[in-house]
Amino acid sequence: MNVLKFGGSSLASPDRIKLVAETVKKHLQNDKTIAVFSAFGGVTNDLLYMAELASQEDTSYKEILAKNEKRHLDAIKELIPVKSQSSVLSRVKAEFNRLETLYEGVYLLNELSNKTKHVVSGFGEILSSLIITEYFKHSGVNADFLDAREIIVSRNLNEKVQVNYDVTYRNVKEALNGKNSELYVVPGFVAKNGQGVPSTLGRGGSDFTAAIFAGALEVDKVWIYTDVNGMYTANPYLVPQAYSLKNISYEEAMELSHFGAKVLYPPTLQPLLNKNIKIHIKNTFKPEEEGTLISRSSPENFRSVTGITHIDSIKMLNIEGSGMVGIPGFSKRFFEVLFQENINVVLITQASSEHSICVAVKDDEAEDAREALNEAFEVEIQYGKIKPVEIEDKVAIIALVGDRMKSHHGLSGKMFSALGNNNINIRAIAQGSSERNISAVIAKKDVQKALNTLHEQFFEVPSKELNLFITGVGNVGSKLLDQLQTQEKYLLEKLRLKVRVLGLSNSRKMHFDENGIDLGNWAKALENGEKADKKKFFDKINELNLRNSVFVDNTASAEISSWYKDYLANSISVVTCNKIACADDFVNYQQLQNLSREFGASFLYETNVGAGLPIIDTLKNLIASGDRIHKIQAVLSGSLNFVFNNYKAEEPFYKTVEMAMKEGYTEPDPKIDLSGVDVARKILILARESGYNLELEDIENESFLSEESLKTENNEDFFAVLEKDEDKFKEVYKQAEENNAQLKYVAQLENGEAKVGLQEVDPKHPFYDLSGSDNIVLFFTDRYSQQPLIVKGAGAGADVTASGIFADVIRIGKK
Template sequence: MHILKFGGSSLASSERIKLAAKTIQEHLKKDSVIAVFSAFGGVTNDLLHMADLAAAGDEEFKKILETNEKRHLDAARELVPVTSQSGILSRIKSEFNRLETLFEGVFLLNELSEKTKHVISGYGEILSTAIISEYFKSLGVSTELVDSRELIVCKNIHEKVFVNYEKTNQNLQEYFSAKQVELFVVPGFVAKNDLGVPSTLGRGGSDFTAAIIAGALQTEKVWIYTDVNGMFTANPNLVPHAYSLKNISYEEAMELSHFGAKVLYPPTLQPVLDKNIEIHIKNTFDPDEEGTLISKSSEKNFRWVTGITHIDSIKLLNIEGSGMVGISGFSKRFFEVLFQQNINVVLITQASSEHSICIAVKDLEAEAAKEAIDEAFENEIKAKKIKPVQIEDEVAIIALVGDRMKSHHGLSGKMFSALGNNNINIRAIAQGSSERNISAVISKADVTKALNTLHEQFFEVPSKELNLFITGVGNVGSRLMGQIKKQEAYLLDKLRLKIRVLGISNSRKMLFDENGIDLDNWESVLNEGEKADKLEFFNRVNTLNYRNSIFVDNTASPEISGWYKNYLANSISVVTCNKIACADALENYQNLQNLSREYGASFLYETNVGAGLPIIDTLQNLVNSGDRIIKIQAVLSGSLNFVFNNYDTTQPFYKVVEQAMKEGYTEPDPKIDLSGVDVARKILILARESGLELELDDIEREDFLSQESLNSQNNEEFFRILEADENVFQEIYENANNNHAELKYVAQLEDGKAKVGLQEVGATHPFANLSGSDNIVLFFTDRYPEQPLIVKGAGAGAEVTASGIFADIIRIGKK
């Protein structure tokens, strides 16, 4: 005898019912079949909704009832030949008349009893099996419709189901041994109590029905057909990389189903566990897929962790106080109160100091639990020996499950480390002595992030997914996108990094795509995006709450740099080429560093000095390894270096500056570069990275521009003044030429003081012969007192700046 069960999703339409029928016919080639069916998809929810509407005096239930009647009549007409329809159509109308009478009674009384709710909710299975039975008869299959209400005996107490197995097994054995047909069509979910009143086995109870029958008849296997390929490593709706498990044990399946894996109704395992009856979870729509085998042993499952699951409809209750410490019987009283109120405890944890007990219960039971406990311990609360129960909502439980976890050291550490690195706070922890389950209570808002983080840690090929949110997609940003696209395959193959761009923004538009923005046509898609808004951009990044999120700033905007603290405080890493933040007031700079450490979010800004050159990284390595900075000398402006390398008075100074601006070497406002403010910011950043507490005003700046040009209001006015000041620039050039020297804009840090200014350097100086936009930094330290450590190379340009930002992103990925 083959026992099969088909869920509501497998019966949502006539086409799906026909597909299920093909599977049943394949089983019939090998043996007779008992097929257990749920209601058509969504019908049970409609029945309960109608009952609630009727109890509330809302006549809307009549429209929903009419829609459901039509749905069932239409299904019968599609599945059963015209010549055989009269009987089933009459049966459907008769059942809906009974339903209408029940709803009218609820409506008139404005009362919905538990007994009535059980009777109403079971009609979906009664209707579906009546139609399916007639369909199989029309196919020529010897079929009998079974009324499981006459066979399965149970009682319901506060949503808990207790099966009378002695009576049930006797009924089932007698019934099926006396029948000789090919196919038994059985409604799932429904049963009766000891008094013969219709009852149910709980939501998802059709699985339970199939298992009860299998246990009574002691078959070898039971097949449960659903809409997925078995039980998954995690919920595939929340974890895209989750995959189906081939083999798991009864205990693992029990843990996973108890903790929210909806593929299997938890009580299903009770009737089959002791009899070693295998459960096969299969996909109705892809029956050739292997699915999941649930059996006594999961030895074929080679992973330490079998699955990750969660429950989100819970609340935490915490009771604490010095009056609990060393008091025998306190826990007994505490849990006895909950037992008396029929409240099930999902999770328990108690501090070893005995100062507090924390439990998790279903969210609908939390208030009743609090009232009962506070009442039971009223005297202790009044005496201030303990505090009233505190309820914490908006929480969820996540759990690692696996038989082999007890054989492997360090799993808890890996779990909590992975969560901590993504700033997922753990409110409570519980682990059974069997070590088959490690549970943690977290914020409900962090569930998706936590599940994906843990799945990445325990189930995926060692790799890390980085989720980027980029603002500023102009000169530098567009090149960054191109570099990411070009290196996509290489990074995944060599570094096990998968980089996704989920959000982009310029000054006008912004765009988000949780599946990843197509980097081949992002410009055209961005043009169709929504209006840019810095607050909304941050809110979207924060709400998406993806693990390994990185905010990338490719602008020079003071306003955007002001948002770094918000990102870091929400554990979102920041990578930026924008110097404003690190050259801001010392207090703000230090605050960003502190936020980065406190919330575990990286704050990287290598491109603040020297574009793609490893200047800051080199300085940090020197300091971190215990070296002391004596002096720094540097040419840090690629734009100024380009200008003075190309200015030889054969063309006006302003023309050379225009060329530098056109080729992307300057800021959008070139005055920032030529005024020396940009270089002052860079040496300030190096000073701070060296351990000095300096402000921008502490940097001595020697200007070579006229005060009039420095006070200009826009680029047009700035260039007009530069053109008028040409004789000044020619004089500066001629003086250097006469001294056989080159002009370099030099930054210097020594004895705790910093200055920047235009200098003449001789031919033998390391700064001489710097070509194009090259930068150079000389680090004089205790280890390099005479011959400095030199970093030299291209220090400006969109391509190298983008590569420096890219390198910082990769650095985060490799942490």
């Protein structure tokens, strides 16, 4: 005998019912079959909703009832030939008349009892099974309808089901005795109690119905057909990378279903476990898929963790106080109260100091539990020995499940480390002695991030997903996007990094795509985006709450840099070429460093000095390894080096500056470069990284520009003054030429003092032959006291700056 079960999503339309019938017929080729059916998709919810409306004297329930009646009658008309419809139409209309009478009673009494809920909620399965039975009959199948209400005897108290297996098994065998049909259609979910009153097996109970029949008949396997390809490593709707499991054990399935895996109703395993009856979960719409086989053991599952699941409909109860410490029987009283109130405890944790007990219960039972506990411990609360019970809501439980967890060391550490690195706070922890489950209570808002984080940690090919949110898509930003697109395959194959850009912004527009922005079409997507708003950009990133989130700033905006502290405080890493934050007041610079450490978010700004050159990284490594910095000499402005390498006093100085602007070597406001402020900021950052507490005003700036040019307010006026000051520039150049020297704008840090300014460099100096827009830094340290450590290379330009930002992103990926 085959035992099959089909869920409501498999029966949502006549076309789907026809597809289900083909699957049933394939099973009939091998043996007689019992097929258990749920209600048509969504009907049970409607039945209960109508009861609630009726109890509130809301007559709109009649409209919903009429729509459901029409839906079932339309299904009959499409599935069954006209000449054969009359009997089933009459039967279905009679059932709807009964329903209408029940709702009228609820409406008139203005009362909805649990008994009435169970009665009305079971009509969906009865209706679907009656229609499907007739459809099979007129498809040439010898089918018979078995009413589960006359067979399964159970007691249902607040969704806690107790089946009388002795009576039920006897009823199953008697119902089939003497019958010779090839197919028996059974409505799932419904039952009766010991007094013969209709009852149910709890939401999702159609699985349980199939298991009860399988247990009674001691078949080899139960087939559960649903709308997914079995049980998954995690909820595929929340974790896109989740995949179906081929084999799992009964115990693993029980843990996963208990903790929210909705593919299988938890009590389903009860009648199957001791009789070693397998469960095969299959996809109705993709029957060729292998699905998941649940059996005594899972030999093919080689992973230490089998699945990750969660429960989000819970609340925490906390009771604490010094009056609990060392008092025998306190825990007994606590849990006895919950038992008497028929409240199930999902998770328990108690401090070893015995100062507190924390339990998780279903959210709709939390208030009743609190009232009962406060009443039971009224005297202790009155005398201040314990505090009144507190409820903590907006929480969820996540759990790692696996038979092989107990043989692998360090799983808890990996789990909590992964969560901690993504700023997911753990409120409570529980682990059974079987070590098959590790559970943690977290904030409900963090569930999706936690599931994806743990799935990445335990199930995916060692890889890491980075989610980028980029502001500034001009010269540098556009080059960065090009590089990310070009290197996408390399990053995934060689570095195991999956880098996605989910948000973009410029000064006018911003655009988000939770599935990842197409980097081949980002400009058009951004142009069609919404109006840019810095707070909304931050709020959206925070709302998405994705693991490994990185904010990338490619601007020179002081306003945007002021948001870094908010990003870091929310565990969102920051990568920036914007020097303003690190050159701000020292207290603000220090705050960013502290926030980065406190919240585990990277704050990387390698491109603040030397574009793509590893200057800051080299300096940090020197200091971390115990070396001491004595002096730093550097040419840190690629734009100024380009200008003085190209100015020969033949063309006007301002023309050379214009050329540098056109080549992308200067800031949009070239005065920032030529005034020396940009170089001052860079040496200030190196000074701070070297351990000195300096402010920008502490940097001595020997500007070669006139006061008049520095006071201009736009580029047009600035260039006009540069043109007027041409004789001065020629004089400076001729003087250096006469001294056989090159002009270089040099930054220097020595003995805690820093300065920047234009200098003549003789042919023996390492700076003399510095060409183009190159930068160079000389580190004089304990280890490099005679010959400095030199870092040299291209120090300006959109490509190299973008590559430096890219490198910082990679550093986060490798963290």
